[in-house]
Amino acid sequence: MTTTSSFDYIRFQRWRRPFEIGFWVVVLLVNTVFNGMVTWFDVTYRSHRAQSIEPWIWEASSSVVILALLPFVVMASRRWPLRLDTWRQNLKIHIALSVPFCVVHVGLMIVLRLIAYRMILDWRYHFGDDWLRQLGYEYLKDIRTYFLFLATIGGYRLLVLRLQGEASLLAEPDEGPPVEPVDRPERFLVRKLGKEFLIAAREIEWLQASGNYVNLHVRGRDYPLRATMAGIEERLDPTRFVRVHRSYLVNLDYLAEMEPLDTGDARLTMRDGATLPCSRRFRTQLRERFGDVPVGA
Missing domain, CATH: 2.40.50.1020 (LytTr DNA-binding domain)
Incomplete structure (x- = not known):
C-alpha cells in the first residue's frame, strides 16, 4: 500500500509532543497577556483599585495552575470521551470533574498569589470576604474553561485521526455474498x-x-x-x-x-x-x- 500526501505524518509524530505542549503554553501565555491587559485597564487605569502589578499576578497565577492541571483534563478526555454514543453518560462525569478542577485551580492559585504578594508587594493577598460567592464566580469561569479544553482536545484528536488514517x-x-x-x-x-x-x-x-x-x-x-x-x-x-x-x-x-x-x-x-x-x-x-x-x- 502506498499513499501520497503533502502532510508528512511521520515527521509530525517526531515533533508531536513538543508541538502539543508548546501549543498550550502559547495559548495560555497569549490568554494571560490579553486578560492581564483588560484587567489592568479596568482595575488600575480606570478605577485605581489595584496596583499596576496586581492584575498580572492574578492572571499569571491562574494560568500557571491551569497549565499544570491540563494533563489531567487530557487524561479525563481519553477515559471518558464525548462521542455520539457516549456523550450523555460521559457529560455527567465531566460536569462532576469540573468541580474538583475548579477547587484545585482556585486553591493553588490563592497559594501562588499569597507567595507573590508577600515577595513582590510585601502585602497579604485577600481572596474576598464572601468565599462561597467568590468560589461560585470562579466556578462559572472554570467550567467554561474545562469544556473549552475538552472541545479543543477532541477536535485536535479528530484532526490527527483524519491526517493519520483510521482503519x-x-x-x-447489502446484496450478494461478501468478497471475503x-x-x-x-x-x-x-x-x-x-x-x-x-x-x-x-x-x-x-x-x-x-x-x-x-x-x-x-x-x-x-x-x-x-x-x-x-x-x-x-x-x-x-x-x-x-x-x-x-x-x-x-x-x-x-x-x-x-x-x-x-x-x-x-x-x-x-x-x-x-x-x-x-x-x-x-x-x-x-x-x-x-x-x-x-x-x-
Whole structure:
C-alpha cells in the first residue's frame, strides 16, 4: 500500500509532543497577556483599585495552575470521551470533574498569589470576604474553561485521526455474498485525507490497544481501529498473530528476536527494530511457537 500526501505524518509524530505542549503554553501565555491587559485597564487605569502589578499576578497565577492541571483534563478526555454514543453518560462525569478542577485551580492559585504578594508587594493577598460567592464566580469561569479544553482536545484528536488514517473492517455487502470472510478479514479499509486504501491483514506487523482503539502498525504507520483487543484478536489468523501482552498482538512473520528478562517477562524485537513487551503470562506460549526465530540469551 502506498499513499501520497503533502502532510508528512511521520515527521509530525517526531515533533508531536513538543508541538502539543508548546501549543498550550502559547495559548495560555497569549490568554494571560490579553486578560492581564483588560484587567489592568479596568482595575488600575480606570478605577485605581489595584496596583499596576496586581492584575498580572492574578492572571499569571491562574494560568500557571491551569497549565499544570491540563494533563489531567487530557487524561479525563481519553477515559471518558464525548462521542455520539457516549456523550450523555460521559457529560455527567465531566460536569462532576469540573468541580474538583475548579477547587484545585482556585486553591493553588490563592497559594501562588499569597507567595507573590508577600515577595513582590510585601502585602497579604485577600481572596474576598464572601468565599462561597467568590468560589461560585470562579466556578462559572472554570467550567467554561474545562469544556473549552475538552472541545479543543477532541477536535485536535479528530484532526490527527483524519491526517493519520483510521482503519475499519470491511462491511458485509447489502446484496450478494461478501468478497471475503467477514469474520476473518483479509483486508482492512483505511480512510485518510478523503481517500480510501486497503491494507492486507498479513501486512500488519503488530497491534496495540489504546483506549477505545486498537492501533494497527503497518510499515511505520499506526492506523487506529475502533475495536477491543479481545474482539480483534478473534478475527485475526491465529497461526500468524499471537498475543504477547494484554495490550499487544504481534505478527510472527515480522518478529525477529525474543530476549528473556530477569523479571520473567521478555523483550521482543521486530524486523524494523521496534521493541515490544512480552509478559511472562504469554512468554511460554510464544516460545512454543517461535519456530526458527533467533532467541536472545
